[in-house]
Amino acid sequence: MKITGIELRRIAMPLVAPFRTSFGTETRRDVLLLRVVTPDAEGWGECVAMSAPLYSSEYAEGAADVLRRFLIPALPARPGPYAVNEALHPIKGHRMAKAALETAVLDAHLRATGQSLAAFLGATRSRVPAGVSVGIMNSVPELLDAVAGYLDEGYVRIKLKIQPGWDLEPVRAVRERFGPELPLQVDANAAYTLADAPHLARLDEFGLLLIEQPLADDDMVQHARLARSIRTPICLDESIEAAEHAAAAISLDACSVVNIKPGRVGGYLEARRIHDLCRAHGVAVWCGGMLETGIGRAANVALAALPGFTLPGDTSGSRRYYSTDITPPFELEDGHLTVPTGPGIGVEPIPSLLDEVTVATEWIPL
Numbered sequence: 001m002k003i004t005g006i007e008l009r010r011i012a013m014p015l016v017a018p019f020r021t022s023f024g025t026e027t028r029r030d031v032l033l034l035r036v037v038t039p040d041a042e043g044w045g046e047c048v049a050m051s052a053p054l055y056s057s058e059y060a061e062g063a064a065d066v067l068r069r070f071l072i073p074a075l076p077a078r079p080g081p082y083a084v085n086e087a088l089h090p091i092k093g094h095r096m097a098k099a100a101l102e103t104a105v106l107d108a109h110l111r112a113t114g115q116s117l118a119a120f121l122g123a124t125r126s127r128v129p130a131g132v133s134v135g136i137m138n139s140v141p142e143l144l145d146a147v148a149g150y151l152d153e154g155y156v157r158i159k160l161k162i163q164p165g166w167d168l169e170p171v172r173a174v175r176e177r178f179g180p181e182l183p184l185q186v187d188a189n190a191a192y193t194l195a196d197a198p199h200l201a202r203l204d205e206f207g208l209l210l211i212e213q214p215l216a217d218d219d220m221v222q223h224a225r226l227a228r229s230i231r232t233p234i235c236l237d238e239s240i241e242a243a244e245h246a247a248a249a250i251s252l253d254a255c256s257v258v259n260i261k262p263g264r265v266g267g268y269l270e271a272r273r274i275h276d277l278c279r280a281h282g283v284a285v286w287c288g289g290m291l292e293t294g295i296g297r298a299a300n301v302a303l304a305a306l307p308g309f310t311l312p313g314d315t316s317g318s319r320r321y322y323s324t325d326i327t328p329p330f331e332l333e334d335g336h337l338t339v340p341t342g343p344g345i346g347v348e349p350i351p352s353l354l355d356e357v358t359v360a361t362e363w364i365p366l
């Protein structure tokens with residue numbers, strides 16, 4: 001499949017409400033989209049890097065630069081789906097930028113051959129359960145109202161962002177209000193240290209599904225030590241950037257659950273490798289989110305339909321973050337999202353809506 005050229009498109013998507021985590025507050029998503037153009041089809045990829053390098057070292061402007069100067073020039077003239085990762089391997093890091101490029105090439109290939117991403121990846125389900133991520137709020141009453149609203153919408157699992165000073169109290173309040181059966185988990189985004197182990201052990205009384213990334217992303221050994229001093233299962237997110245990291249985490253007993261984010265790990269092929277590895281070791285995985293538009297969301301929902309994704313992911317409906325998505329919106333149906341069945345990722349941007357949020361476009365001929 002000969003690539004004619006690649007469009008880099010920057011869009012600005014206002015969030016329906018500020019989204020606060022332990023590393024900052026988002027009010028708008030600065031998204032880098034890729035469109036790969038071939039004579040047979042066009043493919044889309046969404047780079048999940050944030051505006052600033054706060055979740056990881058990547059950021060949207062940097063991803064655009066590394067794509068323009070290094071990754072796109074490294075592509076062979078006719079890259080097949082598996083050739084992209086090999087061609088980009090000599091370039092260190094930049095996994096989110098690489099993921100966007102690999103996904104756009106894969107999407108074009110699948111649209112040309114008429115196969116859905118779900119079928120290509122090996123999905124076994126036609127719909128996936130939707131969890132929702134709830135940010136740090138200004139007060140417990142505000143948090144309880146937000147959780148009540150999401151439960152009314154049908155979400156089957158609640159994830160609460162936590163940080164020192166906002167952890168035991170909000171978790172206790174949610175447990176007391178919504179009962180012991182509510183599937184509930186927390187995400188610290190690396191806000192704690194091993195010295196906080198006794199404090200984190202106090203979360204054990206709440207019967208949480210897991211605690212996500214309590215310690216720093218490069219603290220695999222410390223997570224293993226923490227895992228021996230708390231009962232709540234540890235899930236890693238930022239620490240897992242490749243299948244090798246998942247293998248190391250499993251062998252060290254640093255986690256018992258993995259949050260798979262295709263952008264973080266360099267694409268959907270690596271995401272599937274991590275899924276396969278974890279499944280072989282009996283480690284549950286779920287699909288994380290990076291506030292994707294319908295482009296990234298569609299691909300994530302396809303991934304979440306693989307058999308090893310046994311926990312609800314952060315695959316929320318479009319309206320969780322956007323009043324108007326750039327694709328037909330993903331809507332919850334009985335707490336689930338339907339897996340797209342069309343060729344490739346199965347959705348496309350709506351041109352008029354895409355133009356409304358477009359900040360810049362750049363065409364790179366190949």
Ligand SMILES: O=C(O)CCC(=O)N[C@@H](C(=O)O)c1ccccc1
Binds near residue numbers: 026050289292316
């Ligand atoms: O539902 C979503 O897409 C977001 C889920 C979520 O909480 N993502 C977190 C995370 O650390 O996993 C995040 C938020 C903001 C920026 C990056 C990551």
